[in-house]
Amino acid sequence: MRRQEPIGPAPTDHGPQPLLRVADLVKSHHSGPTTTPAVRRLDLTVNSGDFIAIMGPSGAGKSSLLHLLGGLERPDSGRIWFQGRRVETLSEAHWAMLRRHHIGIVFQFFNLVSTMTVADNIELPALLAGASPRQARARARDLMNELGLTDKARATPTALSGGEQQRVALARALANEPALLLADEPTGNLDSRNTREVLRLLTRFHAVGRTIILVTHDARVAAIADRVLNISDGDIIDDAELGTTGPGPRTTVADIVELKG
């Protein structure tokens, strides 16, 4: 078990920097007269190449944290550095740019463009990031091929199963080869075959040095991560590095699928 070190001074240009750093992060949600604290003075350092699973009870603040890290919501207070740069004060437009080039996000409920085909959904991020139509098409073709979606290329998302939609959402999030992938329950609604495909893709993405932060309720999914953060009442109560010294033998994708099936 490893507790976060207190955050030191702001990162400088000297030495390697963490990919992502969060200090004293606070977020409450407001609904009419009710204020619900979601993230409470949370500190976190994420290094390049980390594969982190966030776990914790329902309502603990996991999704809220992920939204703050992806700039989908703003903190009430606290600081966030991405690649050494302060980002919590960025405008919506700058955050959109940051996500377009560096941060892929997979939502729990897909958020695909329902009027566009699968291929167009996957091509869109590359086009938005300035790739040529030919480059975007080639990248989408590769991803559809890898994810077994080629024969669905011309379908619209509404004609797909939940598992297929989840794979399209992942392909879209990976289209620009982001440095960081944020995924909220990426296997939450999937059967064993689709779970296996998604976990394989995440494992491969991580193996080429990318950083992943995923929220899951499934300890067997968390076991393919390198590091598990346990969140309770909006703060990290446990930060465990898995590996040779971790608890028991590592779970493999095959184990998970067997257990789930």
Ligand SMILES: Nc1ncnc2c1ncn2[C@@H]1O[C@H](COP(=O)(O)OP(=O)(O)OP(=O)(O)O)[C@@H](O)[C@H]1O
């Ligand atoms: N938009 C919102 N408006 C009001 N309250 C919210 C909103 N979003 C989240 N909350 C509240 O903030 C707290 C943290 O919610 P959050 O969704 O981050 O938890 P979670 O750990 O992701 O939960 P789950 O595992 O059920 O998805 C909860 O009490 C929740 O009810």
